[in-house]
Amino acid sequence: MADNGPEKKKSDFRYATGDAKVPWAAIGEHVWHEDMMGIVRMLVKPGADRPAFDSAMTGVEEALMKLCGCGQPTAKLSLGDTVKALEEEVAQFLGSKYVCFVTNATAGFQIAHQFADLGPGDEVILPAITFIATGVYPPLVGAKCVFADIDPRTVNMDPEDVARKVTPNTKVIMPVHIGGYPVDMDPIMEIAEEHDITVIEDAAHAFGGRYKGRMTGTIGHFGAFSFHEVKNITAFGEGGIVCTDTKFGEYFNQARFCGVDMSRQIENWLYDVVALPTKTGGPQVPGNHSSTEIQAACLLGQLGRLEEIIRIRRERAEYLAERFENVPGLIPAPLDTDEIESTYHLYLLQVDPEELGADIRVFKQRLTEKGVTNIPHFAPLYHFELYRQLGYDTDAIAQSCPNAENAFWHTFTHLPLYPLADEQVEMMADLVIEAAEEIRGA
Numbered sequence: 266m267a268d269n270g271p272e273k274k275k276s277d278f279r280y281a282t283g284d285a286k287v288p289w290a291a292i293g294e295h296v297w298h299e300d301m302m303g304i305v306r307m308l309v310k311p312g313a314d315r316p317a318f319d320s321a322m323t324g325v326e327e328a329l330m331k332l333c334g335c336g337q338p339t340a341k342l343s344l345g346d347t348v349k350a351l352e353e354e355v356a357q358f359l360g361s362k363y364v365c366f367v368t369n370a371t372a373g374f375q376i377a378h379q380f381a382d383l384g385p386g387d388e389v390i391l392p393a394i395t396f397i398a399t400g401v402y403p404p405l406v407g408a409k410c411v412f413a414d415i416d417p418r419t420v421n422m423d424p425e426d427v428a429r430k431v432t433p434n435t436k437v438i439m440p441v442h443i444g445g446y447p448v449d450m451d452p453i454m455e456i457a458e459e460h461d462i463t464v465i466e467d468a469a470h471a472f473g474g475r476y477k478g479r480m481t482g483t484i485g486h487f488g489a490f491s492f493h494e495v496k497n498i499t500a501f502g503e504g505g506i507v508c509t510d511t512k513f514g515e516y517f518n519q520a521r522f523c524g525v526d527m528s529r530q531i532e533n534w535l536y537d538v539v540a541l542p543t544k545t546g547g548p549q550v551p552g553n554h555s556s557t558e559i560q561a562a563c564l565l566g567q568l569g570r571l572e573e574i575i576r577i578r579r580e581r582a583e584y585l586a587e588r589f590e591n592v593p594g595l596i597p598a599p600l601d602t603d604e605i606e607s608t609y610h611l612y613l614l615q616v617d618p619e620e621l622g623a624d625i626r627v628f629k630q631r632l633t634e635k636g637v638t639n640i641p642h643f644a645p646l647y648h649f650e651l652y653r654q655l656g657y658d659t660d661a662i663a664q665s666c667p668n669a670e671n672a673f674w675h676t677f678t679h680l681p682l683y684p685l686a687d688e689q690v691e692m693m694a695d696l697v698i699e700a701a702e703e704i705r706g707a
């Protein structure tokens with residue numbers, strides 16, 4: 266009998282094939298050697314030696330053709346065994362009961378908010394300074410973002426201001442471990458417990474960090490990590506993990522894929538579709554946040570390098586802190602302590618405007634002129650037009666977040682740490698110090 270292609274597994278629920286004479290794998294297009302070559306060409310660009318590159322590429326193409334000639338295409342491209350293997354490995358790494366690989370961290374936040382039953386009139390407390398992804402889902406469902414001020418030393422959410430801003434409508438608190446530096450989670454969890462609030466950690470930068478012996482992202486009721494292309498490790502450019510120890514983790518599969526529930530059937534063949542259970546009981550309708558096998562394979566590979574990547578980042582942060590320590594006007598980043606381990610996703614550089622004789626805007630301009638990349642996009646979200654369009658009173662919110670205002674306009678920026686070469690890190694330190702000395706007229 267002709268080869269029917271890869272065997273259909275029970276988990277491939279969409280097609281009822283029985284003992285297929287017509288192979289189920291005929292239903293969708295396969296990925297074959299031309300497609301793989303497209304990926305190789307996209308991932309690896311020509312270097313200085315063009316003839317060597319072209320010759321190597323020809324070799325790869327020949328090898329792929331040969332491989333495809335004697336192999337058969339994979340039966341699964343989406344939500345298959347590789348996604349499952351990744352989730353198992355990450356669950357073990359995090360010590361988390363339930364782990365779900367999704368399109369990105371933003372999708373993970375949505376899923377967590379849905380389990381918290383976020384809806385119209387509810388409030389979500391998030392730090393003033395973060396990336397916009399932290400604050401897009403609440404307004405989407407008619408909930409309100411309440412911006413907490415920051416701790417000036419870490420630029421993370423200030424638990425004392427969170428406590429001041431809790432109201433009877435507060436349903437969720439979202440601490441954000443900016444740059445990978447852990448938020449002080451204990452007081453936040455105490456506030457949450459006192460008022461029965463769900464905590465969703467925005468751990469987009471913090472995969473592999475620790476707070477008092479626990480992995481960042483696993484301390485709140487939910488946590489979500491990002492594997493976007495600029496993160497410490499990536500899933501070919503996009504990807505997210507949402508995790509929880511709560512009972513809602515049992516429903517991750519439905520939350521990720523349109524509520525499809527394989528354990529329920531209509532008649533004897535069709536899966537059923539369900540709403541998500543939620544903390545306060547209201548049904549929530551899930552979307553589609555499915556991820557691919559190829560993204561999972563990439564992330565599984567990179568997981569093995571994470572520890573080493575964080576080690577190199579830490580050493581560089583320590584080096585920069587040492588270089589900046591005695592430079593008047595510069596404030597080096599906080600480093601690890603007995604209680605916390607950062608992932609060093611970014612290096613937090615702050616200035617003392619009085620000592621420097623200028624604020625961060627002047628300093629950033631000088632760094633740019635010297636060719637030093639700095640990362641400007643963590644800003645008080647309420648300054649974005651979006652929130653004005655939604656009717657937020659930006660001036661009043663700014664007044665309630667004095668530290669965030671001061672940090673944004675006067676004191677902080679982020680520097681990259683990796684994958685720079687050691688010489689580039691050294692050069693960056695030289696140029697930052699040179700910029701500070703020039704501004705001070707030293």
Ligand SMILES: Cc1ncc(COP(=O)(O)O)c(C=O)c1O
Nearest residue numbers: 369370371396398469491492493
């Ligand atoms: C602080 C923060 N939160 C959330 C996100 C969103 O992550 P993703 O792009 O995976 O949705 C990012 C992305 O850069 C981020 O910086």
